[in-house]
Amino acid sequence: MVEEIRVSGTLGGSDHAILKFWIIREGKPERTQTSKLDFRRADFDGLRRRVGRIKWLNVLKDRNVQEGWDTLRNAILEAQSLTIPQRKKNGKHLKRPGWINPKLKNLLKRKKEMFKKWKEGYISKEEYNVVCTNCRASIRKAKARNELRLARETKNNKKGFWGYVKSKRKVKEAIGCLQSENGELIKNDIEKAELLNSYFVSVFSKKDSVTATDLRCASEGIRESKHIIETERVREYLANLNEFKSPGPDGLHPRVLKELAGVIAEPLAVIFENSWRTGEVPDDWRRANVVPIFKKGKKADPGNYRPVSLTSIPGKIFEQSIKQHVCQHLDGNSVINRSQHGFVTNKSCQTNLISFYDKITEWVDQGNAVDIVYLDFSKAFDKVSHTILIEKMIKYGIDKVTVRWVHNWLSDRTQRVVINGCTSNWKKVSSGVPQGSVLGPVMFNIFINDLDEGVEGKLIKFADDTKLGGGVANTREERERIQKDLEKLEQWAATNRMVFNKEKCKVLHLGKKNEKNTYRMGGIRLSSSTCEKDLGVLVDHRLNMSQQCEAAAKKGKHNPGVY
Known part of the structure; x- marks a missing residue:
């Protein structure tokens, strides 16, 4: 891959210019060996006996949440080590294809033996060809x-399906060399993990602590109330776990938890209930293994990767209960604005696009000039202020017990980046909601909910993906109204410690008589565009779908058999 092409002066007396550029190529991958649980040889009955013989209610009776959790986790891990053997897991380049079974393996071995016999003259080529033909047919x-x-x-196994699809693509998505701030190319996985973790942490907002008044406010009114989670519900969550998912930093594999559903549901329910009532959150539930996901742009730039957090599976189960409890309040009191289509029941990308462009096309069909502003938050999920989020939860009437738990769940979080089994050091997380968690999207919707206040135009959101259908822009007064809406949005961002990426905010001018007015945010001029990608769909200034169709056809052409 060739990047950063620059033209410099001529060479000697030649009239040809010198081209300077980077050639990015993958080096030979290092052979990495890690261990994984060998479930094919597991003694699950023995696992259940070892964990189930413990009198958990007596054990947990005099322990706080952290002690109770440590006791349960350690018991599971100890029983796991005695009943589930491990096997070496090679790097992906050494991994045996999933379609090779024992019968086919023996056939390939026989083919190799027959080849040797043919070379030594013991059999004819025709006999060897028969074996080859049978082998090819068996492989197909x-x-x-x-x-x-x-x-x-x-x-039930999306990970396996898409892993197979990716293996058939010509372009591999593994994290290659990364470029540090001083221009050095980083090749070692541990160094790459450290570089990415340092970048991810650098985008967080400065740590802000809840004041004593805020903490009192979040703790007042705690009283005896009904359980938010029952043993049977925990058992149901455990029994329905996706066993193909990856474990979190606590090392508890979903397959193991699923097999133990009938044994650990009761102690987990006790720990969950105590955690909610006391506000104490185990350390494991506040740690995350971060997997970097490439977005777009230069693959060597750490800034072009998005962090996805792999957190504790039991922690996620409890997050499900907290989420259900919070969403019942939000839905029952119509708290979340209708403009939000992300992570909301019965809404999706499709409802977002249809409801927005139905109104936009109506205005354009009436002969009006219409301006749309596509807004881009810079690292929106990572910059969420914990203090402001807690204040908004209290403002929207969420009960104080839950507010306190969420506050403690967000406080003192740590993360590390994992690449090919290599990990970075742990770093503190000072802001944001974890991407990849269960509660994260709901918390973000609460945080961004009041973005609409005071805005006159049609604002619509899909999580942090926001656009302002400024409306009719025929007259100067109408265009000034759109500008005022942008100023209100900029003020909201400043108040809530968020940042709009002005370079990525674009204006799409629609209508034949559109004067293509210049709009600004924070004194910076917003660029206009003739085509923008909106939730994966290309929208051009003529509201014509030809570019979207061409892009889809081109994508399918480059990936035959995948799309």
């Missing part, structure tokens, strides 16, 4: 059976 059938199996298991 094995691959077909494997693909059929993956297709049938897609609902």
Whole structure:
């Protein structure tokens, strides 16, 4: 891959210019070996006996939440080490294809033996060719059976299905060399993990602590109330875990938890209830293994990666209960604005696009000039102020017990980046809601909910993806109204410690008589565009879908068999 092409002066007396550029290429991957649980040889009955023989109610009776959690986790891990063997897991480049079964393995071994006999003159070439033909036919059938199996298991094993799809693509998505601030290319996985973690932490807002008054406010009114989680519900969550998911930093694998559903549901329910009532959150639930996901742009730039957090599976189960409890209040009191279509029941990207462009096309069809401003928050999920979020939860009437728990869940969080089994050091998280958690999206919706206040134009959101349908822009007064809306949005961002990325905020001018007015945010001129990608759909200034169709066709052409 060639990047950063620059033209410099001529060479000697030649009239040809000198081109300077970077050639980015992958080096030979290092052979990495890690261990994984070998569930095929596991003694699950023994696992259940070892954990189930403990009198958990007596054990947890005099322990606080942290002590109770540590006791349960350690008991599971100890029983796991005695009943589930481990096997070496090689790097992906050494991994045996999933379609190779024992029968096919023996056939390939026989083919190798027959080749040796043919070379030594013990058999004819025709006899060897018969074995080769049978081997090729068996391989085709094995691959077909494997693909059929993956297709049938897609609902429960999306990770396996998309892993297979990615393996067929020409462009691999592994994290290659990264470029540090001083221009050095980083190749080692541990160093890459450290570089990415340092970048992810650098975008956080400065740590702000809740004042004593805020803490009192979040703690007042705690009283005896009904349980928010029952043992049977915990058992149901455990039994329905996706066993193909990755474990969190606590090392508890979802397959192990699923097998222990009938044994650990009761002690987990006790720990969950005590955690909610006391506000104490175990350390493991506030840690995250961060997986970097490439977005777009230069792959060597750490800024072009998005952090996705892998957190504790039991912690996520309790987050489900907190989420359900919070959403009941939000839905029952119509707290979340109708403009929000992300992570809201019965809403989606489709409802966002249809409801927005239905009104926009109506205005354009009436012969009006219409201006749309596509807004871009800079690292929105990572910059959420914990103090402001807690204040908004109290403002929207969420009960104080839950508010206190969420505050403690967000406080003193730590994260590390994991690349090919190599980890960075732990770093503190001073702001934001974890991307990849269960509660994160709901908390973000609460945080951004009042963005609409005072805005006259049609504002619509999908989580942090926001656009302002400024409305009709025929007259100067109408265009000034759109400008005032942008100023209100900029003021909201300043008040809530968020930042708009002005370079990525774009204006789309629609209508034949559009004067293409210049708009500003924070004194910076917003660029206009003739085509913008909105939730994956290309929208141009003519409201014509030809560019979207061409892009889809081009994507399919470059990835035959995938799209």
